[in-house]
Amino acid sequence: MENSNSVVMVFLIIFATSSAISFCNGNLDMLCNENERQALLTFKQDLKDPMNQLSNWDESGDCCNWTGIVCNKTTGHVLELHLANNLGGKINPSLLNLTYLNYLDLTMNDFGGIQIPSFIGSLKSLINLDLSNSGFTGIIPHQLGNLCMLKQLDLSDNNYALVSEVLANLSGCTVNSLEILELDRNQLSGQLPDELLGQFRNLVVLSLTSNSISDPIPESLGKLSHLQMFDVFSNRLNGSLPESIGQLAELQIFYISFNLLEGEVSDIHFANITSLEDLYASGNSLTLKTSPAWLPPFQLHSLHLNSWNLGPELPQWIQRQTVLSDLRVSNTSISGRLPTWFKNFSAQLDFLNISCNQLYGEFPVMISLPYSVFDLSSNQFSGSLPPIPSTNVGILDLSNNLFSGSITDFMCYLNGGPNMLRKSDNSSILSLGNNLLSGEIPNCLMNWNNLMVLHLENNNFVGRIPSSMGYLSNLRSLHLRNNNLSGELPSSLQNCKLLLNVDLSANKFGGRLPQWFGASFSNLSVLNLGSNNFHGDIPPELCNLKYLRILVLSHNQLSGEIPRCFGNFTAMAILQNSSDPTSIMISTGDWQFLENALLTSKGRQFEYSTLLKLVVNLDLSDNNLLGKIPEELTRLVRLQSLNLSMNRLIGQIPSKIGDMGLLESLDLSRNQLSGQLPPSIASLSFLSHLNLSYNNLSGRIPTSTQLQSLDGSSFIVNQLCGPPLAQNCSESDRMPPGVEEEEEDREGNLLEQSGFHLSLGLGFAIGFWTVLGSLLFNTPWSIVCHRLLDIAVLKLYSIIVEYF
Template sequence: MDLMLKLRPSFFFSFLIFIFLLQKPNLGSASSPKCISTERQALLTFKQSLTDPSGRLSSWSRPDCCKWRGVCCDRRTSYVIKIDLRNPNQTLRRNGEFRNGSLGGKIHPSLTRLKFLSYLDLSSNDFNFTEIPEFVGHIVSLRYLNLSFSSFSGEVPASFGNLSKLESLDLYAQTFSDDLFTMNLRASKLGWLSGLSSSLTYLNMGFASLSGAGENWLQDFSRLSKLKELHLFNCELRSLPLSLPSSANLKLLEVLDLSRNYFYSPTPNWLFDLTSLRKLFLQLVRLQGSISPGFKKLKLLETLDLSKNELSGEIPAVLGDLPRLKYLDLSENSFQGQIHRFLDALSKNKGNSSLLSLSLMFDRLDGTLPESLGALRNLHILDLSENKLSGSVPKCMGNLTAIVQGKSVDEYYEYQEIRDSINLSGNNINGEMPVEILDLTYLRILNLSRNSVAGSIPGNISKLGHLETLDLSRNRFSGAIPQSLAAISSLHTLNVSYNKLEGSIPKQLKFKDPSIYAGNELLCGKPLSKKCARKQQDVVVN
C-alpha cells in the first residue's frame, strides 16, 4: 500500500501547524513573548532621546524588549502594547525627591512605529517645559495616555483629535518647579475634542490654561458623550454658562471637578440634570447665593465640595436627603443660622448615615449642637470649628461608632487620607468635656481649643489610645494634668496652654518632636520660664 495512505490524518494537521510556525519566526510562546526586532529598534531610538539619571532604563539593552522594565507585549502576537514609565518616586513630589527618578529629554517620533501601542504613561517625569510633540496624536492605537506632572508646556496639540480610540487622557499640568503658579500648558482651541467624542471616558486637564478657549468651553466638553470623569481644576476659566444647548450630552458624567476657577456665578441649573454624578467639586469658584433645592435630584452623589465660596443662607435640609452622601465640605462660606434642620434630616432619613466626613468650618453657624449628631454613626471627620456654636458638647458624640470600632476607611477625599478627628475649636462651647468622648477609642485628633469648656481633664483620658493630637488650649480647664496622658504612646502634639491647670507635665510623656505647649501658672513648680523649657526640651512657652 502506498506509504501516504498509511499516514494518519493527525499527521497532516500537525504538519500544517509546523509549516505555519515556520512562516512566523517572530512569534513567541503564549507564556513568554519575544519582541519583534523592528519594535526593539524603535524603543532603543526612543530611549536614546531621553535622559535617565537614575538608570531606570538600564534593562533596555537585553535582547528581548518584552522583558524590559516598563514594557509589555501582547502574549499572542508579541507586539508592544504598553509602555509604563511613570516615575516610581511620584509620591515624593513635595520634598523634591521625585526628581531622582525622573526621566527627561525629548519624546522621539520612533514611538509611532509601535502600531499596536495602546497604553503610554510618562507621568511624573521632568521634560523641562518642552512642548508635547504633535506626532503623539498620530499613535492612533492609543487607548490610554498619561502625561501628567511631567512639565510640558505650550499648546495641547490639535492632533490629539486623531486618537479616536482614546479612552483616558491625563494632561494634569501642575509642576513642582520653583514657580508653582505659572500656567505652562494651555488649550486655546478645543475643537480637537470632537475627535474623541465616541471613546473618551476620562479627561484631566487640571492646571492647563483654558483662558483662551472662550465662553463656549463647556459646549466643547459636552460633546464627549461617553465621558464619565472631567477634571478642570484651576484652568483659569472665568465664565460658567447658566444653560447648555440641547445638543449637549453629559448624561454619563460621574465626576466633575471645576475647582479654583473664578466664575462669580450662582449654581447653574444644568448641574442638576447630571443625575449620574457621584462626585462634584466646586471649591473656590466664587459661587453666590443660596444652595439650590435642585441638589435633591442628584441621588447618587457621594462627594460634594462647595467650600471657599460666597454661599449664604441656612444649610438646607435637602442636603440631608441625599442617601449616598459620604463627604460634605461647606466650609469657608457665609452660611448662617442653626444646623438643626440639616443634621436632623441626616438623622431622620438615613438613621445610620453613610456620611464619613462633615466640614462646616469658618461659617457663621450658631445655636447648640443637636442630639441628632450622634446618629452619624459612620462619621470619621467632624469639623465645626470657627463658628458661633454654643452650649455644651453633647453626650451623643460617644455614639460615633465608626471611631469607637476603628472601622478602616480606604478612600481619599481631596487628596487627604481620612483620619478620625473632631474639631470644635473657635466657638462658644461651654460646660465640661463629656466622658462619653472617651469612648471614641480610635480618635486621632481632638481639638476643643478657644472655647469655654471648664472642669478637669478626665483622668482616664488614656482610653483614647490612638490619639495623636490633643488641643485643649484657651479654655477654663482646672486641676492637674492627668498622668495617664503618658500612656498614650501615639500622642505627638499636646496643647493645654491658657487654662487654669496646676502641677507639672507628666515626666513620662515622650515625644519624637518637642510638641507640648503649656503656658500655665504652675509648671515646674513656678510659672514656666525659658530656662525650664530648655531644661525639659519638650516644653514650649506660649
C-alpha cells in the same frame, strides 16, 4: 453458502439494531471509564468542600456528568477537570489514573499553604495547568519540567520566592513547549535570569505583574521571537530598557508601568515592533529621544507614558497614531500651548489624561468628545470652560487650572445653546475645584443625576446651594469649601443618602445645623462644616452617624454643651469594620481619582488623600460651647486629633483622657478649665502636639517622656509648675503618691452625702479633739499624738478615696 452469509448478515443487523435501541434506552448510560471514576471518588475524599459543590459525585453516577468534568464523548476518558472556588484539603495522587487529562484547573481554592504536589509532573498529557490563587507556597517542584505537552501554566496569586528558582524548576522539556506563563501577584523577588529566560523561546505570554522582581530587564528578552505579551507591571526593575526589545516583531502588549526604569528610549527600541498595540510604561523615569520626523512602525490603541520626560512639546508622532483611543501623558514636562493638530486628533480619543504639565492658554474647542475619562487637571489652562458637546463623558477633571467665568452654559446646555439642555447620564465625576470660576451654582443639576463626585472647591461661587442638588441620589462626595456660598442648607440635600464625604467649610452658610444629617447620611465618614456662620446647639442626632471618622464644626457660632452622645461615634471608638464604607477611589488603569480632605491638626493644615481612611479627627474649636468636657469623649480611643480650643468650657480635664492612647494632637487652650492635670495624661505616648494654655489649670505637670519633651508654651497662662516649665513646684503642689485625680463632680460628692455621713464626720471630729486636744499641749504627748494623727489622717483619706 449464500444462505449462510445471509443469516450472518441478518444476525449482525439485528445485533446492531438491538444495541442501538439499548443505548438509546439508557442501558449503556455509563460513558465514564470505571477506573477514572473510582480515581475521582478517591480524589474527592481528601478534599474539603464547604459549599457542597461536588454533591453529585457519587457511586452510582456517570462521572462525565459530574460537576467540573469534561470527557471525551467517544471514549469516556476524562479530559478536563475544572474545580475552581472554595475547595481545600489535600490533592490525592489518584489523579495519576486520569492518564488522558489535558486540562487541570484548581484556581480560587485554599489548600492552606501546601506545596504543589510533585506527582502533577507525571500527568504527561497536561496541556493547560491553572493553580492560580489557591494557597500554594514553598518550592515549585522541578517535576513540572517533565510536562512536555504543557502549553499554558498559571501560578498567579500564590506565595513563591525567587523568580530565578521558579524558572529553573520549569526547565526541561516544558521550556520547549510552554507558550503562556503567568506568575502574577506572588512574592517573587530577585532578578530575571538572563540565561534561563532566553530558553523559553516559544513563549507567547509572559506575565509577572505585581511582584518584587529587581535588576534590569535582561537582553535575552529579545530572543523570545514569538512573544506577544510581556507584563512586568508594578515590580522593582531598574536600569535602562534593553534595545533588544526592538527584535520582538510579534509583540502586541508591552506592560512595564510602575518600575524603577531610567535612561533614554530611542527609535531603536521600537525598530521592528510592527505589531505593538498597547504600550503601558507609566511610572518610570524614562526619557524619550526620537527625531521630530520619526514614523513609528506600529499603530497603537493605548499609550501610557505618565511620568516620562517627553517635553517640551507633545511629540508630533502621536498625531500619526490613527487608531489611538487611550492617551495618558500626565507629568511629562510638556509645556506651552497644545499644538494645532491636537484639536482634530483628540476627537478619536476615549481616554485623555494630560494632567500635571505646564500647558497654558485656552483649551482647543472640539467638535466631538466621546471621552470616558477627560483629565486636564493641574495645568494653567485659562478662559472659559471648554464646551463639551458630548453627553458621554464619565470622568471630567478640570481642576487646578485658571478657568474663569460662569459654569451655567457648561453644565446646563449643549454647545452653549439655551434651547439644547444637557443630559449627562454617564457622568460619574465632575471636578472643577481650584480655578477662578464665579457666579452661582446653576439649578440644573438634575441633568447630572448619576454624579458620584462633585468638587467645586476653591473658586468664587456665590449664592445658595441649588435645590436641584437633591436630584444627585448617587452622590458620594460633595466638596464646596472655600467659596462665598451662603444661606441655609437646602432640605433637598437630605435626598443624597449615599454621601460619604461632605466638605462645605470656609463659606458663609448659616442657620442651625440640620437635624436630618443624622438620619439621612447614614454612611457619612467625613463631615466638615468649619468656618461658617452656623449657630445654636449641636443636634444630638449627629450621634447616629456610626461611620463618622472626621467631624469638623470649628469656627462657627455654635453654643450649648457638647453632646455626651458624641461618645457613641462608633468609627471613632472601635477598630474599623471591613464592611464600613470606604473612602472613594475610582481607578482606570494607572489613572486614579482619590478622595481627599483638608484638615487642621497640630496647629497646621494637612491634606489627606491616600491615607484619608486612617484619619480620625474631632474639631469643635472656636465656638461658644459651654459646660464641661464630657467624660464620654474618652471612649473615642481611635481619635488622633481632638481640638476643643477657644470655647467657654469649664471644669476639669476628664480623668480618663489617657484612655485615648492614639491621640497625636490635643488642643484645649483658651477655655476656662480648672483643677490639676489628670495623671493619666502622661500615658499619651503618641502625643506630639499639646496646647493647654490660657486656662485656670493648677498643680504639677505629670511626668512622662512626651509631656516633658513639649515646649513650655503648651502650658502658659495657667498655675502649673514643673518641667517643661521653669517654675518649680512647692510641697503643696504634690499629689498623694499613686492617687489619680478625680473629676470635679466627684470632688463634690463628699459634701453631697447623706446627713448621716456628715453627722458621723462631725461627731468623730468633736470627740477626737475633746479627748486628745489637751494632750497636744504636753510636749512628749504632742509628738506621739502628731504621729498618731498623721497615721489616722492617711488612713481616713484612703478610706474616703476607696469609698467614694
